[in-house]
Amino acid sequence: MPANAIVDRFRRPLRNLRISVTDRCNLRCRYCMPEAEYVWLPRRDLLTFEEISTLTDVFVSLGxxxxxxxxxxPLLRRDLPDLVGMLAGKGLRDLAMTTNGVLLADNVEALRAAGLGRVTVSLDTMRAERSKTLSQRSTHSSVLAGLASIAPAGFTGTKIDTVAMRGVNDDELVDLIEFGRTVPAEVRFIEYMDVGGATTWSPDLVLSRADMLARLGEHYGTITPLRNTDAAPADRFELPDGTTFGIVSSTTQPFCATCDRSRLTADGMWFRCLYAVEGTNLRDPLRDGASFEEMRSLITGKWEAREDRGAVERLAERDRMPFIPLATLKSNPHLEMHTRGG
Structure with a gap:
C-alpha cells in the first residue's frame, strides 16, 4: 500500500479510480441500457479534460x-487521446480503458501513442445475430475488427469482458476462451448483476462462478485457481495448457472486503460503491475555486467514512429483484451504470 494511501472504516485503501468521460453509448445492451429512451447528463455539466486531470491529481495524492x-x-468523447495523454504523465501504475470496441480500430493507434497502457473490450458473444439481439445494434464485425487492431498497435495485457447469462450466452464460454487465444486476450466472465439499467434482471439469469467452472471443467479438465496478488475483482484460473481466464463473481461471491475502487462520473459525481444511490459532487466545489488541499480534504473525509458493502448486502436479501425500478432510473441518470462507468 502506498504511504499516502487513505483507508475507509474497513481498512480498504483508495487505490483504483474509474473515470467515466461520457454517459452516451452507441449500443443498447440488455444488461446495461435496454430501454428506448434516457435522460442524458447536460453537456454543460460534463467535466473538461483539464478538470478531470486536476481531480486525478488529487486522487493520486491520496494513493x-x-x-x-x-x-x-469512452470513444464517443471527442479528442479522447488528449485526455489519455494528460493522465499518462501522472506516474500511474496502470492506465487502462474499457470500450465496447465499435470505434476502437479507428482510434487504437492514437490511444497507444498518447500513452494508454491497456485495453479491455466488452464481447458477450461470437455470434453476429446474437450480438444484434443483445446490443440492439449490428456492430459485431466492428467489435471484432477493434479486437484485431489491439496487438498490432503494440498493446499487451488485453482483456475481454463477457457478461455471462444463463440461457443467453452460457453456451459460448469455451468459444470465447478459444477466441481470446487469437487476440491474444484474457477473458473475464462477469456474473450478471442487478445494478442500474439491468431492469430485466432476475436470479434465474445469473450464471454463477461455480456453474462456469463446472462447464469449463467438463471441456478442459482440471482448472487451477491462481493466487490473487492485488484487489482486482476477478478471481483468475488456469487451464491445463496454461491459458488463464478470470471470473468476476460480484453477485454470488462479492469482493466487497477488498474493494479499493471508486467511480467518477462524466459530470463529476463521485461514487464509492457500485450499489450506492448517492454520490459526492466534486465538480461544483472545483468550479467554485476550491483549492487542491480543500479537494483533498473533501475526498479524504468521504473515503474515511466509507462503509459500503453493497454487493454483500444485496446477497443477503431474501427476495432479490432488480436494484433500481425503471421509474426511479428515469428520474435520476446517476443511478445508471452507463453513467457511473460500471
Whole structure:
C-alpha cells in the first residue's frame, strides 16, 4: 500500500479510480441500457479534460495508482487521446480503458501513442445475430475488427469482458476462451448483476462462478485457481495448457472486503460503491475555486467514512429483484451504470 494511501472504516485503501468521460453509448445492451429512451447528463455539466486531470491529481495524492477510462462508450468523447495523454504523465501504475470496441480500430493507434497502457473490450458473444439481439445494434464485425487492431498497435495485457447469462450466452464460454487465444486476450466472465439499467434482471439469469467452472471443467479438465496478488475483482484460473481466464463473481461471491475502487462520473459525481444511490459532487466545489488541499480534504473525509458493502448486502436479501425500478432510473441518470462507468 502506498504511504499516502487513505483507508475507509474497513481498512480498504483508495487505490483504483474509474473515470467515466461520457454517459452516451452507441449500443443498447440488455444488461446495461435496454430501454428506448434516457435522460442524458447536460453537456454543460460534463467535466473538461483539464478538470478531470486536476481531480486525478488529487486522487493520486491520496494513493490512487490505477485509473480506468470508461463511459458509456469512452470513444464517443471527442479528442479522447488528449485526455489519455494528460493522465499518462501522472506516474500511474496502470492506465487502462474499457470500450465496447465499435470505434476502437479507428482510434487504437492514437490511444497507444498518447500513452494508454491497456485495453479491455466488452464481447458477450461470437455470434453476429446474437450480438444484434443483445446490443440492439449490428456492430459485431466492428467489435471484432477493434479486437484485431489491439496487438498490432503494440498493446499487451488485453482483456475481454463477457457478461455471462444463463440461457443467453452460457453456451459460448469455451468459444470465447478459444477466441481470446487469437487476440491474444484474457477473458473475464462477469456474473450478471442487478445494478442500474439491468431492469430485466432476475436470479434465474445469473450464471454463477461455480456453474462456469463446472462447464469449463467438463471441456478442459482440471482448472487451477491462481493466487490473487492485488484487489482486482476477478478471481483468475488456469487451464491445463496454461491459458488463464478470470471470473468476476460480484453477485454470488462479492469482493466487497477488498474493494479499493471508486467511480467518477462524466459530470463529476463521485461514487464509492457500485450499489450506492448517492454520490459526492466534486465538480461544483472545483468550479467554485476550491483549492487542491480543500479537494483533498473533501475526498479524504468521504473515503474515511466509507462503509459500503453493497454487493454483500444485496446477497443477503431474501427476495432479490432488480436494484433500481425503471421509474426511479428515469428520474435520476446517476443511478445508471452507463453513467457511473460500471
Amino acid at each position: 490512487v495508482d490505477k485509473v480506468r477510462v470508461t463511459g458509456g462508450e
